[in-house]
Amino acid sequence: MTLKLYLHPLSSYVQKAKTGFYEKGIEFEPKMLDGSDPVASEFAALWPVGRFPVLDDDGTVVFEATSIIDYLDARFPEKRRLVPEDPMMAVEVRMWDRFFDNYVSYPQQRMVYTAIGREPDDGQDGARWKAMFDTAYALLDKRMADRRWVAGDFSLADCAAAPALLYADWTYPIPAQFEALRTYRARLLARPSYARALDEARPYRHMFPLGAPADRD
Numbered sequence: 001m002t003l004k005l006y007l008h009p010l011s012s013y014v015q016k017a018k019t020g021f022y023e024k025g026i027e028f029e030p031k032m033l034d035g036s037d038p039v040a041s042e043f044a045a046l047w048p049v050g051r052f053p054v055l056d057d058d059g060t061v062v063f064e065a066t067s068i069i070d071y072l073d074a075r076f077p078e079k080r081r082l083v084p085e086d087p088m089m090a091v092e093v094r095m096w097d098r099f100f101d102n103y104v105s106y107p108q109q110r111m112v113y114t115a116i117g118r119e120p121d122d123g124q125d126g127a128r129w130k131a132m133f134d135t136a137y138a139l140l141d142k143r144m145a146d147r148r149w150v151a152g153d154f155s156l157a158d159c160a161a162a163p164a165l166l167y168a169d170w171t172y173p174i175p176a177q178f179e180a181l182r183t184y185r186a187r188l189l190a191r192p193s194y195a196r197a198l199d200e201a202r203p204y205r206h207m208f209p210l211g212a213p214a215d216r217d
């Protein structure tokens with residue numbers, strides 16, 4: 001097998017990329033990043049930025065979860081695409097992919113990094129990040145009122161949405177009034193591709209710095 005994916009199962013961006021692999025039924029060799037060698041040193045040499053997931057396809061290195069899914073579309077044209085061929089539809093999918101990364105996963109990651117002391121505490125209990133969540137939740141609830149997936153058929157954008165909404169809700173619960181958004185989140189968690197990535201993270205849940213719920217998800 002030539003496709004090696006550097007990962008940790010708890011990582012939201014890893015779960016996003018894995019969802020792409022599982023949707024398409026493409027196998028990969030997991031390279032577990034748990035701090036131990038030789039994988040840790042191998043990864044540091046491959047991608048000094050140190051963020052994962054990173055794909056190594058026999059020497060072709062692909063970083064960023066979005067780009068990994070884009071790469072799978074290009075490399076395996078016989079599989080179902082996760083970014084549609086239609087250019088206008090592709091714009092919509094990419095736009096919503098960016099939305100989940102920038103306006104849901106971003107504040108979520110800031111709150112985790114603050115909790116583990118990697119980023120400074122704002123002294124206001126993350127008010128800035130919570131305000132971002134409030135805006136994103138309200139907007140997404142409207143968007144999902146009459147949709148099954150966020151942009152056409154299940155796509156790259158839904159691969160981004162699944163882990164983003166999993167962790168966002170653990171970090172700053174989606175209010176009950178946002179029924180359409182909560183239903184969408186449940187639908188994402190039940191999608192077999194994402195459910196598999198989520199199951200693979202189960203043994204590591206206790207490591208989630210803000211505390212994972214014991215009774216759901």
Ligand SMILES: N[C@@H](CCC(=O)N[C@@H](CS)C(=O)NCC(=O)O)C(=O)O
Pocket residue numbers: 011012013014050051052053063064065066
């Ligand atoms: N923009 C990157 C973000 C990747 C990212 O932030 N990964 C986190 C795990 S979810 C990570 O590598 N954290 C380790 C670190 O920052 O040292 C992507 O879309 O793949």
